[in-house]
Amino acid sequence: MPPLSLPLVVSTLRSAGCVFAEDEAELILATARTPDEATAMIARRVTGLPLEQVLGWAEFRGMRVAVEPGVFVPRxxxxxxxxxxxxxxxxxxxxxxxxxxxxxxxxxxxxxxxxxxxxxxxxxxxxxxxxxxxxxxxxxxxxxxxxxxxxxxxxxxxxxxxxxxxxxxxxxxxxxxxxxxxxxxxxxxxxxxxxxxxxxxxxxxxxxxxxxxxxxxxxxxxxxxxxxxxxxxxxxxxxxxxxxxxxxxxxxxxxxxxxxxxxxxxxxxxxxx
Structure with missing residues (x-):
């Protein structure tokens, strides 16, 4: 995969049907600690995993709440x-x-x-x-x-x-x-x-x-x-x-x-x- 850039991540997510691809790309790149981790997160999101489970957290009433795979995502x-x-x-x-x-x-x-x-x-x-x-x-x-x-x-x-x-x-x-x-x-x-x-x-x-x-x-x-x-x-x-x-x-x-x-x-x- 070519070096990660915001436009590339946006394009990848948009192709997978993510409606808010720009916002999601920014969150993934800001959350990932390494390029390899970002690549793995993008791959999980492309398969349909909820963004919050990909990131490992959800925003809820201004707080970051940990969300693990297989756990209900707070609405x-x-x-x-x-x-x-x-x-x-x-x-x-x-x-x-x-x-x-x-x-x-x-x-x-x-x-x-x-x-x-x-x-x-x-x-x-x-x-x-x-x-x-x-x-x-x-x-x-x-x-x-x-x-x-x-x-x-x-x-x-x-x-x-x-x-x-x-x-x-x-x-x-x-x-x-x-x-x-x-x-x-x-x-x-x-x-x-x-x-x-x-x-x-x-x-x-x-x-x-x-x-x-x-x-x-x-x-x-x-x-x-x-x-x-x-x-x-x-x-x-x-x-x-x-x-x-x-x-x-x-x-x-x-x-x-x-x-x-x-x-x-x-x-x-x-x-x-």
Missing amino acids: RRTEFLVEQALALGSAASLIVDLCCGSGAVGAALAEALGALGTPGNAPELHAADIDPAAVRCARRNIAVYGGRAHEGDLFEALPDELRERVGILAANVPYVPTGDVALLPSEARDHEPRVALDGGLDGLDVLRRVTAEASGWLAPGGLLLVETSERQVAAAREAFLRGGLDVRLAVSAELGANVLIGTRPHGTRLTPR
Whole structure:
């Protein structure tokens, strides 16, 4: 291969169908430590690997979040979920990032809430995912905040000591209906774990499981935030209500984001364990 230059890399990426070839070429050349590494990164991108997995990081709410091959890449629209959590739960002292993937949501919340609080009084942070690769990646991203990453199926992964203490429960659950997974862009369909995408027949299987148990983990007034699609909002809202949560919808037309926010009402009593 001829010596690497920006025009050559742009041409190579454009030929492979990369829509934002110029931006991607600049990022690859800026990230690679050697010409050989740049060449290998370009080759991986040409095969369709998501840019973030090629680079080894994704930008999320102004942060660089480590993203390893085979781990779900955080979406920009999910920044809206973080913004809603910060607006409503700025006093939270315990955060859980459920279905955490790379741990981007938990890291962003811990970063922001730590900045809002007093020095040395950062919120306690836990993240959980069923995918071992995601847990390893999340552990890297939340370690700087003193966070702990747990492997397991939803709430089964969490320490029992967290029950009825969680101030913010961010659950970026998979919500693509099974029949629609094949319609996703190849970057997601072929390079991200299906468990992070497939939400069952109507896309709400995991959401229903989360809302059914969330009240037992939330502190009174604690928040559950879940992203979903516009067409799923009505059914998802019903799941929140069945779980004993007050619920409201927040929408960002700009980002195409729909976030349902459930609150455990003050004064509610849970069935003794």
